[in-house]
Amino acid sequence: MNPRQGKFRVVVDEERCKACGICIKACPKNVFDQREDGLAVVAREEDCIGCHICDRLCPDFAITVVEKGDKPLSDEEVTKLNIARNYVRSYVPRFVWCPGCGIGIVFQGIVRAVHQLGIPKDKIVMVSGIGCTGRMPGYADFNTLHTTHGRALAFATGIKLANPELHVIVVMGDGDSVAIGGNHFIHAARRNLDVTAVVINNGIYGMTGGQVAPTTPTGRRATTAPYGNPEPPFDICKLAEGAGANFVARLSTHQAYMPIFTKIIAKAIQKEGFSLVEVLSQCPTYYGRFNIVEDPYKMLQWLKEHTYMKGRKPKHEGDFVLGVLYESDREGLVKVLNRWREEKINASAK
Amino acid sequence: MSFKKVTTGNHAVSYAVWSSRVQVISAYPITPQTQIVELLSEIVAEGQLDAIFINVESEHSAMAACIGAAATGARAFTATSAQGLALMHEMLHWAAGARLPIVLANVNRAMAPPWSVWTDQNDALAQRDTGWMQIYNESNQEVYDSVIIGYKVAEQVRLPFMTVLDAFVLSHTSEPVEILTQEEVDEFLPPREFDPKFYSIDLNDPRGYGLLTMPSDYYEFRYKVQIAHEKALEVYKREVELFAEIFGRKYGVFEEFMLDDADYVLVTSATLTSDAKYAVKKLREKGIKIGVLKMRLFRPFPFEDIRRVLGDRKKVAVIDRNIGFGHHGIFYQEIKSALYPLEKRPPVFGYIIGIGGRDVTPADIEDIVDDMLKREEMTEIIWKGVRL
Ligand SMILES: Cc1ncc(C[n+]2csc(CCOP(=O)(O)OP(=O)(O)O)c2C)c(N)n1
Numbered sequence: 034m035n036p037r038q039g040k041f042r043v044v045v046d047e048e049r050c051k052a053c054g055i056c057i058k059a060c061p062k063n064v065f066d067q068r069e070d071g072l073a074v075v076a077r078e079e080d081c082i083g084c085h086i087c088d089r090l091c092p093d094f095a096i097t098v099v100e101k102g103d104k105p106l107s108d109e110e111v112t113k114l115n116i117a118r119n120y121v122r123s124y125v126p127r128f129v130w131c132p133g134c135g136i137g138i139v140f141q142g143i144v145r146a147v148h149q150l151g152i153p154k155d156k157i158v159m160v161s162g163i164g165c166t167g168r169m170p171g172y173a174d175f176n177t178l179h180t181t182h183g184r185a186l187a188f189a190t191g192i193k194l195a196n197p198e199l200h201v202i203v204v205m206g207d208g209d210s211v212a213i214g215g216n217h218f219i220h221a222a223r224r225n226l227d228v229t230a231v232v233i234n235n236g237i238y239g240m241t242g243g244q245v246a247p248t249t250p251t252g253r254r255a256t257t258a259p260y261g262n263p264e265p266p267f268d269i270c271k272l273a274e275g276a277g278a279n280f281v282a283r284l285s286t287h288q289a290y291m292p293i294f295t296k297i298i299a300k301a302i303q304k305e306g307f308s309l310v311e312v313l314s315q316c317p318t319y320y321g322r323f324n325i326v327e328d329p330y331k332m333l334q335w336l337k338e339h340t341y342m343k344g345r346k347p348k349h350e351g352d353f354v355l356g357v358l359y360e361s362d363r364e365g366l367v368k369v370l371n372r373w374r375e376e377k378i379n380a381s382a383k
Numbered sequence: 384m385s386f387k388k389v390t391t392g393n394h395a396v397s398y399a400v401w402s403s404r405v406q407v408i409s410a411y412p413i414t415p416q417t418q419i420v421e422l423l424s425e426i427v428a429e430g431q432l433d434a435i436f437i438n439v440e441s442e443h444s445a446m447a448a449c450i451g452a453a454a455t456g457a458r459a460f461t462a463t464s465a466q467g468l469a470l471m472h473e474m475l476h477w478a479a480g481a482r483l484p485i486v487l488a489n490v491n492r493a494m495a496p497p498w499s500v501w502t503d504q505n506d507a508l509a510q511r512d513t514g515w516m517q518i519y520n521e522s523n524q525e526v527y528d529s530v531i532i533g534y535k536v537a538e539q540v541r542l543p544f545m546t547v548l549d550a551f552v553l554s555h556t557s558e559p560v561e562i563l564t565q566e567e568v569d570e571f572l573p574p575r576e577f578d579p580k581f582y583s584i585d586l587n588d589p590r591g592y593g594l595l596t597m598p599s600d601y602y603e604f605r606y607k608v609q610i611a612h613e614k615a616l617e618v619y620k621r622e623v624e625l626f627a628e629i630f631g632r633k634y635g636v637f638e639e640f641m642l643d644d645a646d647y648v649l650v651t652s653a654t655l656t657s658d659a660k661y662a663v664k665k666l667r668e669k670g671i672k673i674g675v676l677k678m679r680l681f682r683p684f685p686f687e688d689i690r691r692v693l694g695d696r697k698k699v700a701v702i703d704r705n706i707g708f709g710h711h712g713i714f715y716q717e718i719k720s721a722l723y724p725l726e727k728r729p730p731v732f733g734y735i736i737g738i739g740g741r742d743v744t745p746a747d748i749e750d751i752v753d754d755m756l757k758r759e760e761m762t763e764i765i766w767k768g769v770r771l
Contacts, residue, residue, distance in 0.1 A: 181495065183441065212441065215440060240414075241413060242414075242417055244438070245438050247440060256421045257410075257436075258424070259425050264438075
């Protein structure tokens with residue numbers, strides 16, 4: 034028997050679970066059963082080894098795993114200990130995303146990174162454009178701004194330069210960031226604007242129902258590419274690097290339970306200048322169903338199979354490299370502007 | 384033979400684009416329009432329509448691509464809604480100024496913020512002065528026919544044409560629509576032919592388009608757009624008559640419902656007209672002599688016809704699903720200004736309703752009529768049902 038077994042409390046919040054089945058399939062110790070209506074139930078809590086695969090991969094923040102203390106805790110008490118849940122506005126009953134959508138997984142990664150860094154909620158501004166990803170600021174208990182499709186970085190530019198004290202995290206879909214908002218994206222990188230851009234790349238326009246995007250890999254299908262996409266996709270990371278970003282990393286949602294996931298997001302938040310974290314993510318409803326599989330867990334497995342860490346070898350052509358892909362220490366825009374003001378304007382005024 | 388198909392307003396647009404033998408389609412997805420171009424991309428991919436389908440990175444580019452295509456003489460189409468239409472705004476001016484007969488279907492959706500996907504007319508009406516013709520629809524059949532008529536008129540007067548349908552109430556709701564056969568449509572709207580005489584890019588006769596003009600010339604360009612609009616009104620009237628002759632469906636610049644002997648008139652547009660018609664039938668039973676004037680053609684605006692039909696009524700109520708901020712409902716402004724030159728004119732009352740897709744019912748319309756009957760003079764905007 035694993036010595037860690039029997040030491041954990043595992044609670045599934047029925048109100049939030051959307052029956053995507055990820056936890057049930059991902060748990061290495063088979064702790065969960067599936068109820069008739071699809072919801073996950075904790076069937077063998079004593080087998081849990083506290084690996085946190087289930088709660089970190091849960092897009093709905095529905096699972097809490099904590100070490101047992103001296104005194105027995107009720108399910109409600111356990112749920113109260115869920116760190117990620119403390120970053121969700123209290124009036125949000127559950128997320129609108131489809132069951133098994135990767136956006137909730139990335140959301141959890143972001144709030145856990147903020148928690149690790151110990152930044153007060155009020156010092157964070159989360160900005161989004163429009164799309165499924167764009168719903169995140171409706172849920173996050175930060176200062177938030179839900180803006181127009183493609184323009185999140187332009188709004189963020191105003192926020193950061195008007196109040197440089199704030200940490201600005203911009204969450205965007207792939208369409209938001211590099212289709213309609215592509216121009217803002219390259220210019221934010223070029224200027225080295227001090228914000229953290231998290232691009233959730235599901236290879237498709239999710240919110241409008243699965244149309245082809247500039248990130249859809251060649252040959253992949255979408256409602257507006259019924260025979261597959263004839264065009265080549267963007268490499269978002271290379272785009273950011275080429276345009277001048279200070280920090281460029283790519284993650285995949287299947288990694289969400291690994292410490293590296295939050296660590297890289299945290300690093301991006303701390304980094305001066307423009308930092309980009311692209312997270313490859315599953316859209317089971319459209320991209321998955323049209324191209325790979327509809328099952329969210331199998332999509333995660335597909336992501337695992339088709340990605341590799343920097344320094345390793347890809348298994349197939351077209352696999353995606355993960356990790357911190359580029360870093361430099363160019364001065365961020367806020368410092369540049371301050372220095373400029375000091376050196377040029379104030380000096381000439383004297 | 385034409386056949387009936389139960390279809391949504393969105394797909395009625397797609398079928399009409401297919402029927403019109405459009406050659407270039409360029410679009411960016413946006414709710415509630417997306418289904419229009421999704422079906423078109425299938426029709427094109429299956430080889431049923433010999434067209435190029437261009438997936439672009441924004442609505443601004445979609446209209447730009449249509450402009451490029453139309454400038455080479457191709458029949459071009461795009462569809463959008465709300466934010467997408469607003470983003471196209473610069474290109475809308477361009478399409479009209481460059482005198483290109485592009486057809487655009489706009490599914491009326493409320494503008495953000497706050498975000499909404501439901502219907503109102505501010506998105507399309509904000510494009511009023513771009514030089515586009517505009518038509519508003521009450522049924523999916525009107526939607527289908529408007530695209531075909533749109534190309535026919537647009538290509539003669541060389542102005543772009545926007546057909547407008549309500550989000551969800553039409554876009555996502557199925558109704559029986561008569562779909563014409565290709566031969567039937569071809570008879571009314573022949574396939575587009577390359578016409579190097581005009582604005583077409585012709586390699587044998589290279590010209591420059593859109594160049595800088597001095598104040599000595601620019602003025603006349605604008606004058607000509609206005610003259611084209613004035614001509615478009617006649618061309619539209621002629622074409623809908625021809626359409627009626629061939630297909631039996633008669634459209635005017637507006638529709639008159641129970642107006643012959645009406646003392647009171649409700650001026651409406653788009654789908655809330657159906658509620659108004661229903662209410663008017665009931666009010667007639669009570670002995671109130673009332674009818675409906677449903678606006679269809681908004682640009683060019685049919686001033687003369689409005690004066691003729693509304694001039695000697697007792698009272699007119701204009702129902703707007705839009706608001707011209709700082710002024711009044713937009714149809715209200717236009718109707719009132721049309722009546723101004725008349726010596727004797729009815730008082731006109733302006734009601735705002737259904738903004739952001741709030742439901743409009745026949746009972747609401749009856750309330751409006753009650754209210755109008757009591758009023759003597761127009762004093763304020765009346766916001767029907769607003770929560771204060
Ligand atoms: C100007 C404008 N055009 C189009 C839309 C419609 N629209 C909303 S979300 C979206 C795409 C979403 O895809 P992506 O950015 O990849 O985000 P996801 O939904 O996949 O998270 C589109 C086209 C809009 N809101 N505004």
